[in-house]
Amino acid sequence: MSEPNSGEKAGKDTMGSHTRNVLTVKKIASSKGKKLRDGGGLWLVTKGSGRYWILDYRFGGKRRQMGLGPYHSVGLAEARLKAEAARSILRSGQDPVEHRRTEEASMAASVADGVMTFGKYADAFVDNAVSAGRWRGKKTEARWRNMMTNHAAQLREKEVAAVGVQDVISVVRPLWGKKQETAEKLREAIERVLDAAKVEGLREGDNPAAWRGNLEHVFHKPDAISRTSNHAAMPWRELPAFMGALRQVDTIGASALEFTILTAARSGEVRGAVWDEVDLEAKLWTIPAERMKAGKIHRVPLSDRAVEVLQEMKSKKLNDFLFPGVGVRKPISSNTMSKSLRENGGAGVTVHGFRSTFRDWVTEATTFDGDLAEMALAHAVGDAVARAYARSDALEKRRQLMADWAQHCASAK
CATH class of the missing domain: 1.10.443.10 (Intergrase catalytic core)
Structure with a gap:
């Protein structure tokens, strides 16, 4: 692809530009321009019959471009957030494009490396979440790693496709009613990991860690144990x-x-x-x-x-x-x-x-x-x-x- 605007010198509106958020939804709708500049290296370009977001930046002295998605599915606000995430990666000394490729390859490599155990898949799930900036702080990452390593220890060597209801019950039950918040978060975390494994074709059938129609029949409802007055609600009629x-x-x-x-x-x-x-x-x-x-x-x-x-x-x-x-x-x-x-x-x-x-x-x-x-x-x-x-x-x-x-x-x- 050619430079976003041949009238500007290379690098003038890449990562170092302080002019940001030039576009508005209204401007985009009314403009027929093929290359619309938002600032900070973010461009909306027309290609064929579609419009696409491009982040223009420099890495290692070379100019690069990173696709951020089509306009019909990635709006202006989301494009700016994606662009800022890429800028953050660039500021850390990494190439955003290569970082994305590495992240995508990580899970593929985990799947290809022999039998996929729950522990191996859970660790990769957490690693990818951290790489993608999924969690806002180190405490969340630490909590997840503790749950997957310690509380779910009995599941780690089991093939992810073979984890069943009794396996989940065996790690959740010791905490239920004693460390209720930990128990609930553990169940939710296992459910999310197994859901992700199903999406990637590593398991089939219902999720054994699901609450509704499943574990709700085994454990007391969380509200019956942990309800407090912390979130007392006003009746909607009042x-x-x-x-x-x-x-x-x-x-x-x-x-x-x-x-x-x-x-x-x-x-x-x-x-x-x-x-x-x-x-x-x-x-x-x-x-x-x-x-x-x-x-x-x-x-x-x-x-x-x-x-x-x-x-x-x-x-x-x-x-x-x-x-x-x-x-x-x-x-x-x-x-x-x-x-x-x-x-x-x-x-x-x-x-x-x-x-x-x-x-x-x-x-x-x-x-x-x-x-x-x-x-x-x-x-x-x-x-x-x-x-x-x-x-x-x-x-x-x-x-x-x-x-x-x-x-x-x-x-x-």
Whole structure:
């Protein structure tokens, strides 16, 4: 491929450029240009009948280009996140293209190396997750390695295709009811590893670590053992009156709490949100993978009222955060929304509990599909096989869901 713009000197807009985020969704839609520049080496180029993202960079004194996917499946926000991940790899002294090739070859080599045991596959699963930046911190990696090496020790030498229900029970049962959180995370981790193995054709049949219709019949439900009042939820019928009162309060904490409820997001996702993640014109909030609990990009359709909240906050903009704190370059604290909740009639419930309020409302008061609600909450839907083939996050369907939710929130008499 020729240089992105022959009118510019080589390297002028590669990794060293400080001009970023030039494009907008509207500009892309209206432009007929074959090479659109976003800055920092990121380009949207037309090839044949399609448009593709290209990252232009230099490594070892040579100019290279890395494909980041077609525009029809990789939007502007996601392309920027992929580009930044590649830049991070480049800053570490590695070639992003070679890094990707090495990562893809790692799992293939593991599969080709004789009998694939659970331990060998689990280690490769963790290694690849770390290489891909799947987890936000070292603690998550350490927890996974501890679970796969120590708690799942009895499974390690067993062929991954032969792991059965009794094998899973044998490693989970000693922890269940004693170290409940560890037991639940261990079961979930084993389920994910075995799901991934199935996707790669290393095993067949149902997942022996699955909860629904399987281990739920053997173990007590987690809620029956570990339920606490930490995430007490407000009944969905009482929410409109609370929202009506909350909207009378002109504070950043109240606005942040209302936005959190309207989007059914986690409080940490809202507190850390910055303006670059939001497209008010498209009514869309794109949360990058590194800020999500599951480590995956999550798109949130914004209702009209949610957009109004953000427009009000933009008029009070103090820094890059949607809801700025008192310190320079800091978001609101973790206690700010909780304080607004307590002071406006929400004593006894929690901010996180509004996600349960939303879920209960979907189940009891609407005809929306439950999977759609789970997607809105950024929960995984279906097993790994179904997720591997799912190419849509049902954004437009969720847009209607969130519009109806906003209408319910505003329905106080």
